[in-house]
Amino acid sequence: LWSYNTDARGEILIMRIWRKVSSVLAKTSRAVVSRYVRRMETGGAPTTANVEPPQTVEITEGRARVVFANSNEVFYNPVQEFNRDLSVAAIKYYSEHMWNAKKTKGKVPKQKPKSTAVHVEISAVMDSVKANDGVAMMDADPHQAVAVTESGSSSVGDKDKQGDSVCGSAAADATSDQLLPPVKGTSDQLPPPVKGTSVVHQEVAHQGSGLHILEALAASGLRSIRYGLEIPKAESILANDISPEAFEAMKKNVEHNNVGDKVIPSCQDASMLMYSHRNPTTKRFDVIDLDPYGSPSQFLDSAVQAVADGGLLCVTCTDMSVLCGNTSETCHAKYGSVSLKARYCHEMALRIVLSSLDSHANRYYRYIVPLLACSVDFYMRVFVQVFSSPSEVKRSSSKQSMVYHCIGCESYHLQPLSKRVESGTMRKYPPSIGPPVDRHCEHCGSTFRLGGPIWSDPIHDPTFVAGLLEAVKASAQSYGTVDRIKGLLSVIAEELHDVPLFHVLDELCAILHCDSLKMLALRSAIMDRGYRVSLSHTNANAVKTDAPHGVVWDIMRNWVKRHPVKNVKPDSPAAIILSKEPQFETSFNVRLDANPASRLLKLSRFPQNPEANWGPKPRAKRKVADDGNDVAAKRKRLQRKCVTTGHPPDAALPDTPPCTTKDI
16 A cells, blocks of 8 residues: 555555554454453353352242242243232132033043053053152153153043153153154244153053143243142143243142142143144043243144133233234234224234134134133233034124224224024024225214224123132132232123223323313213213223214213314314214213222222333243343343444444434
């Protein structure tokens, strides 16, 4: 460069470039070294001298006690205590009042032994278990494998069935030394067998008459342990998780709670495990519990086949952003329905999940009967019974509806997929005639968005809800979140079960730009017109009513007459709605029966979050991150992190423009 730039001007330019490059290299190297040192101080691999023994943490919930070596060993979220309390109460009530052992259990079919199987007597298995401090056996054929716990009881996934394959410590059978090959799961690959595991083939039919439960995604096993301790009729609980770390934690917690005679840890792909229990029907589970991190969509097909006729299926969904309309295309891909972003989105999300469950069941001549569906915090929980009946499956299309949602006044209309023509023994379900709306909304002139299909039949069973509420009150000391359970079930019991979706009071006032109307005054005005009205557990300001939308808007017009609105933009939804005269006069005097009983009793209906960061915790990871599961520390570390470069603004290269992309 010097040879080609002999003049003073060229020398100055070259020097400036060299100083610039040197400065950039020096600062970049300092930043890299600083980040490396900071990482080593916080989350780097410590030396042998600095390694501290893990501190054991014990968590007590209900009658169960689970132990963790550290906070990142297995995923645990205290927010879900309400979910577990409600699940224990619901399954316990189901087992005592709705589950009929004589009706659901059949005789054990006689099966010819396979030539590849090594048949072992129960006594031999017991001796093997005692000699090896507990055996968890695996079979290359998941339909014929069986598990044995430390107490020597065989693994039973459902009534009168052979046990399911599980992975664990070594089995003392030298004649079958073949390991289970990896199985591709629905979301991950099955981990390799635990070192030292051998295979024992066994065909043992369980003769018990108790309840057989599967928790397909058990993590630490806390929920399964509570089922074993708190549900008297639970005979066996198969606690499964694909993670080897979770499997080891489950074994420790099962032993810690002395429930080895009921709870059998398992390490398999959840879908493959349920598929292996489809046939014969005597192998199916009485209760299946799905509580995944995110969407359960990949497990629904196997779950509706593995649950017994009349059995209970419990499903949790935490992907509320998808179900509530933020990504409608993703919702359609996962659940087969288009979600809408509306104020009733949480109830619509419940109905989308029920529609998806029924759709999966219909493919196998089965159908669902919802018992309880609730939206709580950041997730939803549904309890449904699954039955088999080809004739009843034909009615399923009449239980599904499309939703027309007005983008101006938020009015909604339902279009059933088919009609019900039932007279005596004659049953027909022809397609419906639609649409139920014009191209433009009759109230504000706006257009519609189309969503669905959703479940338009009742999402709760009033008898089940009332019985469950009384059962919870009778054993209030058994549940740590009993006040919230009573409040939730009380509001659900007051809901109009035959009215899908609802209006929202503050949204009605916001559309008209008018003063806020009291809830009791609006409820009284609707009841004066002869219509029913209730709250919804999904929204504190919900107005669920069977009154037509025109009646609701006439009541709001009467309110605006008493409280005039100023500065309404022409051609806006408010201007078009208020341009029409109300068809009747409205009294806003509060009626005594307009105040719901749950409000009079001051129950915990819509509680506030008790602490900061009350929501979903980070997904369980095998490797401990720098911040662990501390959400606050992770948010602080990622604050204003640039999406494009991945570097925080304070560590950016010198003389570079500030980050202008979207921050996270």
